[in-house]
Structure formats: structure tokens, C-alpha cells
Amino acid sequence: MAAEILSMNPFAYTATGELGENRDTMLSNELLLRTQLGRPKRRGYSSAPAEHFVYGRPLEPRQGGADDALHGWPPMNPLAATTLPFSRKEKKTDRDFMVLNKAAVQAGLVTASENYKFRATHDVRRKTAGDENTRSRTRRIPPTMVFGISTRPSTPIFDLLEHKYQDKWLMSRRQMELTKRQEESKQRRNPNTVYETRASLLRTYQNPVDEAPLWQLPKFKKNARASLQTFRSEGVRKQGYEHFESDQISRKGQLGHGVFESAKN
Template sequence: MATSFSNPFNLTAAGELGNHRESMLYNELLLRNELGRPKNRAYTQVPKDGSFVYGRPNEERFGGADDALHGWPRNLSTTTLPFKSKVKNSERDFMALNRAAVQTGLVTANENYEFRATHDVRRKTAGDEKTRTRTRRIPPSMVFGISTRPSTPIFDLLEHKYQDKWLQDRRKLEVSKRQEESKKRQHLKELRLRRNPNCVYETRASLLRTYQNPVEDAPLWQLPRFKDNAKPSLQTFRSAGARRSAYGNYQSDQIARQGDFGHGVYEPACN
């Protein structure tokens, strides 16, 4: 009896005709159901030699906690350390290149192409600007930490200065309250006088009509024993009349001089 050979591509969408690829036997969209049998999910079997390992592979990382505890390996370069910042690839600054080309006298497209091939200008990244602004120089004499609290003023406590200050504040507060009360009383008194129709008010004209006798200022206080005995030790004028005439001439001379006190130059004559 001859053995029947079944083509595995018969159960695919292409069938026996057309191009056959190995990926068709594992694609769920191209596989078809076999009559009277369950559908093959097209999952590959695990090899029986034991080389297959389930799970995700462990990525080999240099510079981890294990290496830090056991010491950094000598063959580890400084570029793979975890604290090394990554180098950012900055873009070319075409505006600066065009400006430099125009300054050198290159205008055509071919000249600009050759200039860009031989010259290179990169744009500044935002990270470099931030690091430059953040860096600052710390003076060598700077001390870190919290400043020491000043000592308690023992002499002020012994002399009861805080008590005296509190008493002074209380006295000032009482004086201010009394002044406010007196102002309120004066204001109420004025209101009562305004409401009284029989009261006579003084006007400016009535005040100007009343004559006020001139009152001389009180002389400065002196010791009684020096009132009659204390005389000036130097007399620059020959007599009292000479003194009066000198001051009169001085006052009359101030009229023709400039200045608020009449000490300036003479004013010119006005026709």
C-alpha cells in the first residue's frame, strides 16, 4: 500500500500553488482548519536539548551596586560609569555658517556647499547654559552650618531693663489714651457750642477790631549776683551814640545791596 504524502502548505491560504514560505506555517491569519481535527496554533515547540531558558534575559550592566561594593573594575572606562553625563549631539548652526560665508565673500550655492564641507559650527545646547549659570565659586573661608545663637544678655536681666522698658511702654500707652479722650471731650464741647443759638461767635473782623497789647518777651534767666556786677569786658564803640549811628548806617546800606540779608554786591541803578 502506497503511503500518502500530505503537503503542509495545503492548510494555508496559498495552498499548493504560489510561492511557499516557512513563515506561512506559523502565521495565524494564513492557516486553515483541517477537517475533523483541532486547529494547530502554530506555536513552535521548545527544543529538548535543554538550551531553552524561560524568562527575560539579564542585561549586563557595568557600574551597578555590586561593582560599587566590590570595587570598580580596572578595565571599566570612565564613559560607562553611572555618574557620567551623556554627551549630547548638538545640531549644526546653519545661520552662523551662512553669516561666516557671507563675511568671507561666498555667495553662490556651490561656494556655500564647499564652505560647509570644510567648516563646522554647532549650536549651544540648553543644558550647557543652565550648568554655566548654576555654577558659582564658593570662597575658601566660607563656613557651612547654622550660626550660633547669641548669648543671653545677663546684665540686662540683672538690671531689670526689660521691666523698665515695659513700664515705659505702658506709660506711653496711658498718655496716648488720655490725649485721645481729651480730644474727644474738646470735640464734643465744640459741637455743643455750635448747637447753642444764644452763643456769640468770634469772626475774623471782630478779632481784628480788638486791640492786643504788645507783650515783651521775658528776659533770659541770670544769676542774681551777676545782674548788676557782670559787665562786658570789651567795648568796641567809643560811646552809645557812636554804636547807634554805626548800626543805623549799616541798616541803611543794606537797602542798596543784593541778597536776603543785604550782604551782597550793590544793585545797579534803574532809570
């Protein structure tokens, strides 16, 4: 009954109903459409196919007809497998431009346009590692060769009866315990010996170590030396530096090169 009403009046399930003003845009407006009883609300574009539209591709007719469905899948022709839409195609290798360029030069084509036309009509692919071994080589198998896994050696039943595996494990454990005790005894400290502590090590006299000289380019260590010597002798030079160090106390400046400071109270 509802289908008949809907076919007679498509605006029966809209907000205005049969008595209100009806417009064609109401049939596509989700805010004005009302849900039908026992049916889900349809959402989507108005350009969707009809309700009874079936998606997908139709099945190809079989040679035996509908009776083949009861007897399983028929044998497929191996030559027809390449025509299937989802068949796995062989991956082509890259083009070998070095061979193409060589062939073009041999044919007398040297310009860019001539090479472009030559490559459009000729195609050479790179050879893979498997192309060299395409020949089927039959491997000659010796007549005495046996396939399969070698037989496991028999279990020594006399060793099991004599508990030899148990004795071997006990001996290995005993040897491990002895070696462990020997290592612990070596690590024990002798109470008669005196051991150094951090404080005793710091109190010991340490030989003075000269500070490393400042870094200098190797070419300046030999060649770039002072060309002028303003002091008459090395003794005069030391006296001058001693006087300079004693005079720094009363001068201003970070290095003691400034003027003399006034006396401070």
C-alpha cells in the first residue's frame, strides 16, 4: 500500500506532505525527507543508479552450460590466462639507451630529432641476470644417490642404563663450582696488606707537569721568529721583566700598563 501511495504521490514522505506546497527540490533535500516505515533512510547523490541496479561484471558463459556449476570448475586453458583482467603481467626491464645510441650512430643518425624518431621505432631492453641462464641444463644425478634425510644414529642404550649422562652432568657442575671458588679466593683481600684510599692517593706527592704550549701553525714555529732583539743579553731581559711585574701593582689596567694609581686611604 505504501509503495502504491509513493508511486502515485512522491511527496508523501516529505515535510509538507500531500497538502503543502510541493517542489522537485524537496525530493533531494535531506532536511525535508521523512523516513519510511520499515526502511532505512536513503542518503547519497540523486544521480545514483536505480534501486535494483547490480554492480560488477556479468559472468562469462561456460561451455557446458549451467550444469557445470554442479560438477566444479572446468579446466582453464593456459593460453587464455593472459587475457584475464587480473592476470599477472611480466615486468618489462628498462630500455638500453647505450645500445640504441650505438645503433643510431651506425645508421647515420646524429641529431636529436633523428634519435627521437629512431627510438620511437626501435626498442631494446636491458638484459637481466636470468636471461643469460635461460637454457635448461639437465643435471646428471649419480645412480647411487639417495634422496631424503639421513637416518638418525641409534640411541646408546648402555649409556642410558649406566646413567652416564647423569654422571657427566654432575662432573661438569662440580668443575664449575671449583673454578668459581678459586676465583672468589683470589679476589679476597689479605688483612695484612695496606690498601690505598682516595685520601692517601691525594696526599702523595705528584710530579709537576709542564703545561702544553699554545697551538701554533707549523710554518710559524721555525720561520716566524723574532727578528729584533732589543735586550742586550738574557740577564738584562729577565731583570726588565721582573721590574715590570713589580711595577704592575701600582698601575691601572688589567695588565698593569696604565698610569700610576693614587694612594688609597
